[in-house]
Amino acid sequence: MTHVTRPGGPLADEPAPDGRHAVVVGGGLAGVTAALALADAGVRVTLLEGRPRLGGLAFSFRRGALTVDNGQHVYLRCCTAYRWFLDRIEGSALAPLQNRLDVPVVDVTKPEGRRLGRLRRDPLPVPLHLGRSLATYPHLPLADRAKVGRAALALKGLDLADPALDTQDFGSWLTAHGQSARAVEALWDLVGVATLNAVASDASLALAAMVFKTGLLSDPGAADIGWARVPLGELHDRLARKALDSAGVRTEVRTRVTSLSQNGNGRWSVQVPGETLDADTVVLAVPQREAYELLPAGALDAPERLLDIGTAPILNIHVVYDRKVLARPFLAALGTPVQWVFDRTDASGLTQGQYLALSQSVAHDEIDEPVAVLRERYLPELERLLPRTRGAEVLDFFVTRERTATFAPAPGVGRLRPGARTEAPGLYLAGAWTATGWPATMESAVRSGVGAADAALSALGRPRPRHLFEIQEAA
Template sequence: MTHDPRRSGHAVVVGGGLAGITSALELADAGMRVTLLEGRPRLGGLVFSFRRGELTVDNGQHVYLRCCTAYRWFLDRVGGAPLAPIQDRLDVPVLDVAHRNGPRLGRLRRAALPVPLHLAASLATYPHLSLAERASVGRAALALKGLDPADPALDGIDFATWLGRHGQSARTVEALWDLVGVATLNATAAHASMGLAAMVFKTGLLSDPGAADIGWSQVPLGELHHTLARKALDSAGVRTELRTRVSAISRTEGGSWHVDVPGERLEADAVVLAVPQQETHGLLPHGALDDPGMLLDIGTAPILNVHVVYDRKVLHRPFFTALGSPVQWVFDRTDASGLTGGGQYLAVSQSAAHDDIDTPVAELRERYLPELERLLPAARRAQVRDFFVTRERTATFAPTPGVGRLRPAARTNAPGLYLAGAWTATGWPATMEGAVRSGITAAGAALSSLGRPHRHPLKEAV
C-alpha cells in the first residue's frame, strides 16, 4: 500500500481481534496512517470460523444484547448489522429435565412495560422456582439496582456470597442467576466478582426494558469479523498484515516507537497493543506499567463447544437453555453453517467448562448425546452424521473476585503506548462488547495524546 499524503502520523496496532480492528478503524477515521499486525492468517481473534467438510463452523456460539451499544456500532461500521439481528423482545426457553413430573418448559420473557415491571409477569409465572423463591428474586433485584458496579468493595467479594446474604436459595441461583451469569461472565456465582455480576445484571436486566434482548449472527462469524472487517479496514486505508507476529517494541530516543516484525522495523508515533494479557506482558517495555506482573495474575477461563449434526430436524426453535442437565445452551446453526440435505446442526455452548475442557471427544460424545436425547425427544430417532468439539482453553479472562484491581487502563506510563483488549479496565466482563469498548478507548487516548480531535462513536462506550 502506498502512503496517502492526506494522512499524517503513523499508528501501529498489534493484534487483529475485535479490539485491534476497532482501534485501527478509529485511528484511521481520525486521519492517521495505520498499520494493523496480526499473527494469525485471519482477523477476528477468538471470534472466528473455519471449514469442516461442507460446513462453515464457528469456533463457539457468540451472542450479544441490545445494551451492547459498542458492538452494535462495530456491526454498523463494518456493514454487518443486518446479518446479526436482535430479538424483538427477550424470550429465552428454559427446559428443566429434572422436574419431578417430567421435562418442563419455562420461559424468561419481557413485556412492553417499564423496568422492573417488564420482567414481573415472566418471573411471576416462571415454573422452575417456588412462589417464595420468585418473591426473593424480586427483593434481590431491587437490592442490585441500588449498587454501583464500579465500587471497589464489590470487586472483592463473590456473587454467590452476596446472593446468599439476600435470601437466594441454591435452586434460585441455579435456575436464574447462574443461568444468565455463567453465559455472560464465564463463571458460576461462587467464582465471579460481585462487581462484574452487578454490572451484568444491572445493565442487562435493570437499565432499560429492551437491554437484554438477544442478538446473534445469522452468518458465520468469520464473515463479520474477518471478511467484512477486512473490507472496512481496506476502505479506511489501513495497511493490514496477517501472519505477521511482532517480536519486540521499543521507544526511540526521539520519542517515537519501533515495532519489529520479521524482515521489517516499523516506526510509529503511537502503538496499541491489542493482544492477550500474557502476550502483552512479553512485549511491554520496561517501566510501561508500575507492576506488569499483575497481567500474569489475570487468570483465564475455558469454553467448550460441542457440535452435533443430525440427519433430521430435532429442535424447532432457534435456541434454548437447560436445567437439570450438563447441557447449558443449545443453538441451531443449520442455516449459518451452510448445511444442506434436510439435516440439522446444533451447537452446544458450555461456559466455565473447567471439568470438560480436556475430556476426550469419545467421552464427551457418551455424555452429551444422551443428554440431548433427554432434552429433545426427536433426537432419539435421529442418526448422528457428525460429532466434534471445539475448545477455547483461554476463551476469556477469569472474572474472579479481585480481578478488577489487576485490569490495566488503556494508557501506560510510556507516552504513545496504549493497551486494548476485553481484559483491560472496561468495566465489562470478557465479551465482544468489552473488546470493542477497549479499542475505542485506546484509540481515543492515543488521539488525545497526539492532540488530534476524536469524535467518539459512543460517549457511553468510553
C-alpha cells in the same frame, strides 16, 4: 520505514497529512476497532495480526461442507459499543436482535419429564417488564420467585463505582439476599455463567452487578438477544477487512510482532520477522500474557499483575443430525450438563438435517476430555432434552476448545485490569481484559478499542471522529 511485504508485493507508504503513523498489534475486535477509529481520524494505520485471519476468538473455519464458528457468540441490546461496531462494518442486518427478550428454558430434573419455562419481557417499564415472567417461571418455587424480585431491587441499588464490590463474590451476596441454591442454579447462574464464564460463587460482585444492572434492570429492552445469522468470519473477518481497506488501513495477517521498543526521538519500533516498522503510536491489542511479554520495561507500574489475571475455558460441542430435532433458534437447559443449545444449520450452509452447537462455559473439568468421552456424555443428554433426537442419526460430532476463552472474573480482578494508557508515551493497551468495567465479551473488546483510540488521538492532537462510539452513553 521498512516496507512490510504481503502477497502482491511491498506496500507503498501513503502518509497522512501530518505524517502520523499508528501500528495496532492484534486483529481481534479490540484491534480492529482501534484501527478503524484511528484511521477515521486521519491517522495512517498498520494493523498486524499473527493469525491468517481477523476476528480474534470470535471466528469461523471450514469443516468439509460446513462453515463452523469456533463458539457461539451472542450480544444484547445494551451492548451499544458492539452494535456500533456492527454498524461501522455494515454488518448489523446479519446479526439482528430479538424483537423482545424470549429465552426458552427446559428443565429435565423432574420425575415427570422435561418441563418448559420461558424468560421473556413485557412492554412495561423496569422492573415490571420481567414481573409476569418471574411470577410464572415454573423452575422456581413460589417463595423463591418473590425473593428474586427483592434481590433484583437490591442489585439495582448497588453503586458500580464502589471498589468494594470487586472484593466480594456474587454467590455470597446472593445468599445474604435470600437466594436459595435452586434460585442461583435456575436463574442467576443461567444468565451469569453465559455472560461471566463463572458461577456466582467464583464471580466478582462488581462484574455480576454490572451485567445484571445493565442487562436486566436499566432499560426494558436491554437484554434482548442478538446473534449472527451468518458465520462469524463473515462479520469479524470479511466485513471487518473490507471496512479497514475502505478506511485506508494496511492490514497484515500472518505477521507476528516479536518486540517493541521506543527510540530516542520518542517514536516506536515494532519488530516483525525480517522487518521493522516505525510508528508514533502503538496500540497493543493482544491477550494479557502476550501483552506482558511485549511491554517494554517501565510501561506499567506492576506488569506482573497481568499474569495474575486468570483465564477461563469454554467448550463448544457440535452435533449434526440427519433431521430437524430443535424447533427453536436456541434454548437454555437445567438439570443436565448441557447449558445452551443453538441451531446453526442455516449459518453453516448445511442443506439437509440440523446442526446444533452447545456452548459450555466454565468448562474447566471438560476442556481436555477426549471427543469420544464427550460424545458418550452429551448425546444421551441431548436425548433427554430434545425427544426428537432419539430416532435421529448423528452424522457428525466434534468439539472446539478455547482454553483461554475469557479472563476469569474472580473477586479482585478489577484492580488487576489496566487502563488504556501506559507509562510509556505513545503506547496504549486494548483488549476485553483491560479496565472497561465489562466482563470478557465482544462489547468489552470494542469498548477497549475505542478507549485506546481516544487516548492515542488525544495525545496526537487529532480530533475525535464524530461518528465514533461514545463510551459514556452506556453504564
